[in-house]
Amino acid sequence: MDLTTIYAPIQDELSRLHAQLEQELVAEDPFVSELVRHVLGTRGKMIRPALVCLAAQAGGGAGEARLWLAEAVELIHIASLIHDDIIDQSEVRRGVATVNVQWGNQIAVLLGDYLFAKAFDLLSRIRHPDVAPTLAAATVKMSQAEIMQIKYGQEPHDDESVYFQIIAGKTAHLFSAACRAGGLVAGNPAAAERLGTFGLQWGMAFQITDDALDLTSREDTLGKPIYSDVQSGTITLPVIRALREATPDDRARLTSLLAGPAGDGRMEEVRGLLHRYRAIDYALDVAGRYSRQAGEALSFLPPSPAKDSLLALTEFVVVRSH
Amino acid sequence: MDLTTIYAPIQDELSRLHAQLEQELVAEDPFVSELVRHVLGTRGKMIRPALVCLAAQAGGGAGEARLWLAEAVELIHIASLIHDDIIDQSEVRRGVATVNVQWGNQIAVLLGDYLFAKAFDLLSRIRHPDVAPTLAAATVKMSQAEIMQIKYGQEPHDDESVYFQIIAGKTAHLFSAACRAGGLVAGNPAAAERLGTFGLQWGMAFQITDDALDLTSREDTLGKPIYSDVQSGTITLPVIRALREATPDDRARLTSLLAGPAGDGRMEEVRGLLHRYRAIDYALDVAGRYSRQAGEALSFLPPSPAKDSLLALTEFVVVRSH
Numbered sequence: 001m002d003l004t005t006i007y008a009p010i011q012d013e014l015s016r017l018h019a020q021l022e023q024e025l026v027a028e029d030p031f032v033s034e035l036v037r038h039v040l041g042t043r044g045k046m047i048r049p050a051l052v053c054l055a056a057q058a059g060g061g062a063g064e065a066r067l068w069l070a071e072a073v074e075l076i077h078i079a080s081l082i083h084d085d086i087i088d089q090s091e092v093r094r095g096v097a098t099v100n101v102q103w104g105n106q107i108a109v110l111l112g113d114y115l116f117a118k119a120f121d122l123l124s125r126i127r128h129p130d131v132a133p134t135l136a137a138a139t140v141k142m143s144q145a146e147i148m149q150i151k152y153g154q155e156p157h158d159d160e161s162v163y164f165q166i167i168a169g170k171t172a173h174l175f176s177a178a179c180r181a182g183g184l185v186a187g188n189p190a191a192a193e194r195l196g197t198f199g200l201q202w203g204m205a206f207q208i209t210d211d212a213l214d215l216t217s218r219e220d221t222l223g224k225p226i227y228s229d230v231q232s233g234t235i236t237l238p239v240i241r242a243l244r245e246a247t248p249d250d251r252a253r254l255t256s257l258l259a260g261p262a263g264d265g266r267m268e269e270v271r272g273l274l275h276r277y278r279a280i281d282y283a284l285d286v287a288g289r290y291s292r293q294a295g296e297a298l299s300f301l302p303p304s305p306a307k308d309s310l311l312a313l314t315e316f317v318v319v320r321s322h
Numbered sequence: 323m324d325l326t327t328i329y330a331p332i333q334d335e336l337s338r339l340h341a342q343l344e345q346e347l348v349a350e351d352p353f354v355s356e357l358v359r360h361v362l363g364t365r366g367k368m369i370r371p372a373l374v375c376l377a378a379q380a381g382g383g384a385g386e387a388r389l390w391l392a393e394a395v396e397l398i399h400i401a402s403l404i405h406d407d408i409i410d411q412s413e414v415r416r417g418v419a420t421v422n423v424q425w426g427n428q429i430a431v432l433l434g435d436y437l438f439a440k441a442f443d444l445l446s447r448i449r450h451p452d453v454a455p456t457l458a459a460a461t462v463k464m465s466q467a468e469i470m471q472i473k474y475g476q477e478p479h480d481d482e483s484v485y486f487q488i489i490a491g492k493t494a495h496l497f498s499a500a501c502r503a504g505g506l507v508a509g510n511p512a513a514a515e516r517l518g519t520f521g522l523q524w525g526m527a528f529q530i531t532d533d534a535l536d537l538t539s540r541e542d543t544l545g546k547p548i549y550s551d552v553q554s555g556t557i558t559l560p561v562i563r564a565l566r567e568a569t570p571d572d573r574a575r576l577t578s579l580l581a582g583p584a585g586d587g588r589m590e591e592v593r594g595l596l597h598r599y600r601a602i603d604y605a606l607d608v609a610g611r612y613s614r615q616a617g618e619a620l621s622f623l624p625p626s627p628a629k630d631s632l633l634a635l636t637e638f639v640v641v642r643s644h
Contacts, residue, residue: 018535024417027466028466028470029466029473031469031470031471031474032466032469032470035469062425078436083432086427086428087427088430105408105409106409106472107410107469107472108433109409109434110409110465110468110472113405113438113465113468114462114465114469115465117438117458117461117465118459120453120454120461121458122460123446123458124445124446124455124457125455127451129449132442132445132454133443133446133447136439136442136443136445136446137436137443138443140436140440140443142364142435142439143433143435143436143439144349144350144351144354144436144627146355146432146435147351147353147354147432147433147436148351148354148431150428150429151353157597244563282627283386297483
């Protein structure tokens with residue numbers, strides 16, 4: 001099932017959300033508006049707001065607040081991407097120049113701050129007492145995990161638990177919060193807890209798959225440079241697996257390749273070593289396990305088109321083009 | 323009156339706040355905790371949390387939420403300083419190495435995000451429906467104004483209104499929100515509006531004075547390098563005044579000095595030109611006007627030690643050592 005089909009139950013909501021988001025972000029100042037247009041013009045798959053809306057529908061409600069919530073979650077995500085691009089010195093995102101490349105790091109720092117603040121501005125208008133705390137806690141975890149990734153995730157290591165802790169914080173907890181809060185604004189706190197579990201497991205599957213795609217995709221299908229994790233020194237699950245399984249010689253070779261200067265030949269050799277130890281297949285298997293657990297978390301929900309879409313997303317997350 | 327005397331009515335609250343803030347910020351991860359200790363260890367005058375506590379007391383109440391609020395306001399301020407130091411490439415803040423110098427820009431971006439998120443995490447726990455929106459709106463204005471400062475505030479110009487708009491956004495609105503929210507958690511919405519006006523005017527006086535001090539202080543009394551605005555190209559009120567009043571020759575000379583490379587001789591010549599047009603005195607006069615308006619906004623409040631302290635702050639803000 002493709003995303004258009006999966007998004008069918010929330011198609012109207014997502015259109016309203018697009019329009020509202022542009023309206024919310026119109027700034028008094030023309031330059032700030034220009035920056036915002038650049039960022040919104042390169043919108044991605046909108047998976048986080050879609051999850052908010054699907055979770056709210058699957059939870060049986062459709063409180064008006066879900067659109068503010070969906071917008072806020074997307075803004076938190078966009079803000080964190082803008083700051084990530086500074087950190088990784090990325091030049092291209094979703095096929096266009098990054099903010100740091102087009103306007104410099106100073107503007108990129110501040111634009112990220114502006115969008116974070118806008119997100120909390122939206123969240124602060126939602127009257128449900130647990131929604132803003134849920135998202136705020138996830139955002140705290142996100143920035144903490146990004147700090148940990150820089151501190152611990154960039155030296156070659158074979159400790160899966162460090163990797164899982166980092167990706168849970170930097171990715172999965174925001175998905176979890178989005179789904180949980182979707183259930184909360186729907187007025188279904190029991191469903192909210194299970195939807196939160198769904199989001200956490202789904203987010204793990206999403207990030208593990210994303211990291212694997214970085215090692216298997218072609219640049220033109222991914223819309224950003226491939227091997228960017230290896231280039232930036234970020235150690236992901238396939239690499240951890242290969243380091244754990246490799247002979248001492250291969251392990252030493254892989255470690256030295258990871259630390260070495262960039263170059264096409266180097267990437268091909270890394271790829272060969274990962275292939276030798278079936279390291280990418282291993283990572284995709286782990287992602288598949290998380291995605292099945294995500295599906296199981298939904299078993300208690302009554303049938304609905306939104307539930308079908310969430311279940312379809314558990315397939316979608318692990319079979320994206322690669 | 324010195325700050326210790328001014329803070330006397332809220333001395334206990336500020337001590338509790340210190341302890342609570344450290345407790346709130348203990349992170350699971352030892353490295354994140356180390357970063358937080360560095361930042362809290364170089365705590366400044368705590369003027370923003372003091373204003374929250376004084377405003378709440380002067381508003382006649384002392385809701386428990388005021389400590390969370392005061393902590394959140396201080397964290398927003400600290401986070402913005404950390405990001406400002408990246409932008410200005412500052413090396414010293416409050417007498418110690420900045421986060422960007424000690425750990426690099428990547429960590430500084432993320433630590434700022436972490437503290438912003440922590441601030442909204444605290445705010446989201448405050449049940450008063452207008453408190454979090456008040457602070458979120460001020461934070462949106464703050465980052466927008468910082469973007470405008472980079473875009474419009476770094477070419478020599480003689481437009482005071484641009485300067486006032488930028489400092490209102492980057493400084494005064496957060497003071498205003500702190501005071502207004504202090505009144506709100508005290509359960510006194512009428513006082514909250516007037517306290518918000520006080521904070522806005524006081525914040526203008528504070529920033530104008532701060533900008534003047536940058537041109538008149540000695541490095542060892544200010545705790546950070548002097549002339550940093552001129553060095554970083556930020557145009558402040560004394561410079562705007564001098565550009566407006568100067569003869570065409572002096573105006574051209576000042577413009578070229580501001581654009582030129584740093585150097586002690588250059589700074590002395592800038593200082594001489596500002597002196598010739600009494601530009602710093604002019605700025606301090608404007609600050610004095612704002613500070614008097616701040617005091618007038620409090621006239622409706624019944625007498626209290628907290629009110630006396632707020633009034634004393636209107637004196638303090640314009641007579642800081644210079």
